[in-house]
Amino acid sequence: MTEHAVAIAGGGPAGMMLAAELALAKVDVAVVERRPDHVLAGSRAGGFHARTIEVLDQRGVADRFLAEGQVAQVATFGTTVLDMSDFPTRHPYSLGIWQNQIERIMADWIAELPVRIYYGREVTGFAQDDTGVDVELSDDQSLRARYLVGCDGGRSIIRKVAGIEFPGWDPTRSNLIAEVETTEEPPPGIRHDATGVHALNTMEDGRTVRVVVTEQQLGLGSEPTLSDLSEALIAVYGTDFGIHDPTWISRFTDMTRQAAAYRAGRVLLAGDSAHVHYPAGGQGLSLGVQDAVNLGWKLAQVVDGTSPESLLDTYRDERHPVAARALRHTMAQTALQRRDERMQALVDVVSELASMDEPRKRLAGIASGLDIHYDLGEGHPLLGRRMPDLDVATADGPVRVFELLHDAKPALLNLGEPGGFDIAPWADRVQPVDASYEGEWELPVLGAVPAPTAVLIRPDGYVAWVGDRTQLGLPEALTTWFGPPAA
């Protein structure tokens, strides 16, 4: 039986990001992907938001995505665009880029890393014991891994076999999504009515039309036909525009559910396997990528014995509330898409509120993920928040803070007296960086915060400890996050 330290079921955005994180941390990782390769039928998601661009920037690969996509202010609430161009980040925007491009770029990236991928195979089940997991594959082979992570999407078999509950809300609305050719030119743009939202857009090739249409009746099942699409279009537009030659037809609903647990023993969930929702607001892909970035370094430290297994519980503690909040906002946005006259009145009121400065900032903070605050206790406002990508000066020259995180290693950034902090017992795990910084400290939504003397930055870019001239609490924070001191 082939053995790996970690097996990941599913090589979508969450699975690939997790594989990259584990490989950067030198963990022997394998991905099992049902598709024969990374080609994704259909364009699917239309991009991701600012914090996801930042986490990719932390690994030095954001430019690959930025080069193929289009930056824009597209985060919305109701009908209001949440302009975040005044947020203190290098990336105060969202990135428009189709999921099939995103997955191709990610696949190229992980091909540069020591990641084993088993394409064209499905995980069909597993059995775990005290030391590992036997992972059954569809070709009658099996893998043995110390941990298994289900990144296998909303219908996750890993979640089901693990017996993890998936409470939430049943679907009330369904949409067909398709890429087709038409004989008549459809009117481009978005239309709202009492059933929901509909959109027609001619794609880059000038021939294919991307159709998103809300069905008159809730449709279930994932294999809709061209005649289902034709019927749905006629109900909304009075014509089906002569649709033909579909390259992709799919259905999605507003089913909203979240896994009650993110871990059952040696089995974990990340991405859509842990949470599903309507795509209003475009949160899904970002949530999954950031789940992976939160989990990757923790799992790596547990696998190599640096940290106890209890570190994995912080993954659920931190990420469950983030997804729960996104689900709530998505449901609110989905409700606002239905437009009869009474709903229009509500949409108008919400739009008025959302365009005021304070609500705009709060909603943009949520949509972008830039306001995420993991509860790491009382203290400086930076604690548990994302470390800003400051330009700092070091003895070796200027450096961006995100560059320190390219190898997914934690850093103690000392902005006070050089050598002022003793982290020798953790020197094998944490990079000490003496630097100076003269500028403002400003966080999205919160605004200016007091300048710290030192910050302990986790590999996912969140601040684990903030120092004000003394070492108070530093050894404890190092032990909590990066294991006990070396003997």
Ligand SMILES: Cc1cc2nc3c(=O)[nH]c(=O)nc-3n(C[C@H](O)[C@H](O)[C@H](O)COP(=O)(O)OP(=O)(O)OC[C@H]3O[C@@H](n4cnc5c(N)ncnc54)[C@H](O)[C@@H]3O)c2cc1C
């Ligand atoms: C129409 C639409 C528009 C969307 N728009 C946006 C948007 O603008 N922004 C956004 O952020 N999100 C959007 N989303 C959501 C986004 O597509 C998902 O949230 C995202 O793909 C989830 O990534 P994932 O890796 O968790 O799961 P998935 O992308 O579902 O990947 C799961 C992978 O696992 C594989 N797999 C499944 N089962 C098995 C198995 N048993 N064994 C092996 N492999 C398996 C699958 O082949 C797949 O590759 C949209 C979704 C839809 C449907």
